[in-house]
Each structure stands twice: as C-alpha cells, then as structure tokens.
Amino acid sequence: MDVVDGEPPTGRPGAGDRVAGDLLTIGAFAARTRLSAKALRLYDRQGLLTPAYVDDVSGYRYYRADQAERARLVALLRQLDMPLARIAEVVELEGERAADRVAAYWAAVEARLAGQRALVDYLRAHLSGRSSELYGKFEIETVDVPEQWVLTQRRHVLADELPTWIGASLGRLEEAARECGGITGAPFVVYYSEVSLESDGPAEACVPVADEVAARAWAGGQGRAWETQARREPARRLVYTRISKAQVANPQIHAAFDAVGAWIAREGGLEVAGPCREVYFADWDAAGPEDPVCDVAFPVR
Known part of the structure; x- marks a missing residue:
C-alpha cells in the first residue's frame, strides 16, 4: 500500500500493528526534531532517513526516538546548502x-x-x-613570436571543465612532443570564442615542436585517438600581460584580458589580428599562488 501523509486518529499504532509502543508518529517525530513532516517525507524519498515502520494497512509512518539525532544532522547539513546527495555520503560515515x-x-x-x-x-x-583602476594593476608588454609548428587538440568546453581539460590536453601533447623533436616554446591555449558557463568556445591547446615531419606523422597516426592535429602557427606580435597562478581564475583573468584590450585600443595604430590566448611558460604544479605562470595575450598587426 502507498505510504500516506496523515496521522492515525490515536497518534499511535493500532493494536494489530505489531510494532513497539515507543515508536513515534511522523507528527510527534517532527515535533521532537523541530522538522516539518514535509521535510521528513523528502528525507525518506532521498533515502536519508527511512521510517522505522510503515503500517501495511494504513500506510502511516513511524520513527524510533533514536533516529532523532540523524534527523537533526541532516537538517544541520541542509543549513549549509549541502546537496542531498552529499548529505547521504556524510550521514553514512562516522x-x-x-x-x-x-x-x-x-x-x-x-x-x-x-x-x-x-x-x-x-x-x-x-x-x-572605474575599470581603469583594475587595468592599472597590469603591466602591458609586446613580444614577437616566430613561426612555429604545433601539435594541437581542439574542444568545445565550458568554463567549469576548462582547467581539467587544459591540464590533461597539454600533458598529452607535451608527452607526444618528445617524439617530434621536443618542445620548442611555451605551451598555449587559443580561445576561438568565449568560454563561460553557457558558452563552450571552442578552445585549442597547442604545444610547439621542433620536427614538422614527425609532428604531422604523429598526428596522423597515434594522435588520431585524441583528435590531435599538427599545424603551422604563423609568426605573430603579441600584446600581453603576465599574471600569477592565483590570477588564472575568474574574474582576475578577465580583468587581465580587458586590460590588454584597453591598452590596444588606447595606443592606436594597432588592430587585433586573431583570437586571444593564454601562454603557460612555468611549471604549474611547482608554482605558488603568487608566482607568475601565464601570459594573457592578443595577437596584433
């Protein structure tokens, strides 16, 4: 029989229910735990707090008094806005x-x-x-980067997936570069469109390599499993600012890109000539929060 939401008229199981007399109705248990009957029913559906007994005939729910501590723990965890699935993990631990x-x-x-x-x-x-107050914190520089061959992997990716994907993709490409004459420059990530919680790019991870022929062969062979490509990256002039590991996060990194864009517009005579990029020149794992690790840049002409 379906479980019902009401209370038995007497507030306790009937004589033929074969349950102990110390069981509490959902109303009495709700009063003891300072939780609503609605919350208790939700916790039951989620498997967080199952009634000790459900009457086969009436469908009424009953709880043991010693279940009150678990009920209060669930309620306290909910005050932290902890998802119910996470609460289910916590209450099973000791x-x-x-x-x-x-x-x-x-x-x-x-x-x-x-x-x-x-x-x-x-x-x-x-x-x-007051954006200029933010932009003033960034030192803007230019650099000329020569033509280079790169191994790349491109993917449509949302912002919350981006850090994991960048680390995994650059790691795979750096390993592959050993078979392509070695790495000849700092790895970088190109953003062909906005990457946010709603927009998925795409983004392209790139590792410069020494041997064009080996890179093309690797991309056409082993690299197919990862949809790896080899392409020529033309010589570019980059306008960039250098940021720390702690700043490679929203919104600091957005402020850095905005500062570079504002500098280009303010200087005059320069035109953005391609998608923006992040250049990772340092060992990410070894770097501390304040160590410089990344250049955010726009190519210009």
Missing part, C-alpha cells in the same frame, strides 16, 4: 571521516565564495566606470 567530508565541502564553498567576491568587485568597478 567520527573524523564524517568531519573531514564536511570540512572538504566547506572549503570548496569558501573557494567559490572568494571567487564570487572577486567577481563582485570586478563588476562594481566595471559598471561604475
């Missing part, structure tokens, strides 16, 4: 393991809030016309 899982969740929340706080500062400066 002691330090459960505490560590909560700590890991909150560390991720704080990291997200820090990024959102920085984004608010960026938007306030941008919308109030």
Whole structure:
C-alpha cells in the first residue's frame, strides 16, 4: 500500500500493528526534531532517513526516538546548502571521516565564495566606470613570436571543465612532443570564442615542436585517438600581460584580458589580428599562488 501523509486518529499504532509502543508518529517525530513532516517525507524519498515502520494497512509512518539525532544532522547539513546527495555520503560515515567530508565541502564553498567576491568587485568597478583602476594593476608588454609548428587538440568546453581539460590536453601533447623533436616554446591555449558557463568556445591547446615531419606523422597516426592535429602557427606580435597562478581564475583573468584590450585600443595604430590566448611558460604544479605562470595575450598587426 502507498505510504500516506496523515496521522492515525490515536497518534499511535493500532493494536494489530505489531510494532513497539515507543515508536513515534511522523507528527510527534517532527515535533521532537523541530522538522516539518514535509521535510521528513523528502528525507525518506532521498533515502536519508527511512521510517522505522510503515503500517501495511494504513500506510502511516513511524520513527524510533533514536533516529532523532540523524534527523537533526541532516537538517544541520541542509543549513549549509549541502546537496542531498552529499548529505547521504556524510550521514553514512562516522567520527573524523564524517568531519573531514564536511570540512572538504566547506572549503570548496569558501573557494567559490572568494571567487564570487572577486567577481563582485570586478563588476562594481566595471559598471561604475572605474575599470581603469583594475587595468592599472597590469603591466602591458609586446613580444614577437616566430613561426612555429604545433601539435594541437581542439574542444568545445565550458568554463567549469576548462582547467581539467587544459591540464590533461597539454600533458598529452607535451608527452607526444618528445617524439617530434621536443618542445620548442611555451605551451598555449587559443580561445576561438568565449568560454563561460553557457558558452563552450571552442578552445585549442597547442604545444610547439621542433620536427614538422614527425609532428604531422604523429598526428596522423597515434594522435588520431585524441583528435590531435599538427599545424603551422604563423609568426605573430603579441600584446600581453603576465599574471600569477592565483590570477588564472575568474574574474582576475578577465580583468587581465580587458586590460590588454584597453591598452590596444588606447595606443592606436594597432588592430587585433586573431583570437586571444593564454601562454603557460612555468611549471604549474611547482608554482605558488603568487608566482607568475601565464601570459594573457592578443595577437596584433
């Protein structure tokens, strides 16, 4: 029989229910735990807090008094806006393991809030016309990059997938470059269109290599499994600014690109001549938060 949402008239199981007399109705249990019957029904559907007994005839739900602690834990975790699926993991753990899982969740929340706080500062400066205050923090330079052959992998990717994809793709290409005469320049990522939570680029990971013939052969052979290509990257003049590892995140990296774009517009006589890019010239894993690791750049003519 389907479970129903009401209460038995007496507030306790009937004489023929074969349940212990210390079971609590959903109403009594809700009052004891300071949770609503609606919340308890939700927790039941999610498998977080299953009633101790459901009457076969009436469908009424009953709880044991010792389930109250688990119910309160679920409610407290919900106050952290923890997803129900994550709560299901925590309540099945004990002691330090459960505490560590909560700590890991909150560390991720704080990291997200820090990024959102920085984004608010960026938007306030941008919308109030104080963008120059942000741009002034970046030193703009130019560099001429010679023609080079690159191994590449291109993908449509959203912003939350981007860091993982960049690391994996550049790692594969750098390994392949060993069979193509070695790496001859800093790896870079080209953005052919915006990458955000709604827009998926595409983006292209590129690693410069020494041997054109070997690169083309590798791309046409082993590289097919990863949809790798080999292409000629023409000589370019880049306008760029150098940023730290901590700044390779939103919105700091957007502010850096905006600063470069504003500098190009302000200088005059220059025209953007291709999609923007990030050039990764340092060992990402070994770098600290304040170490310079990346140039954000626009090609110009």
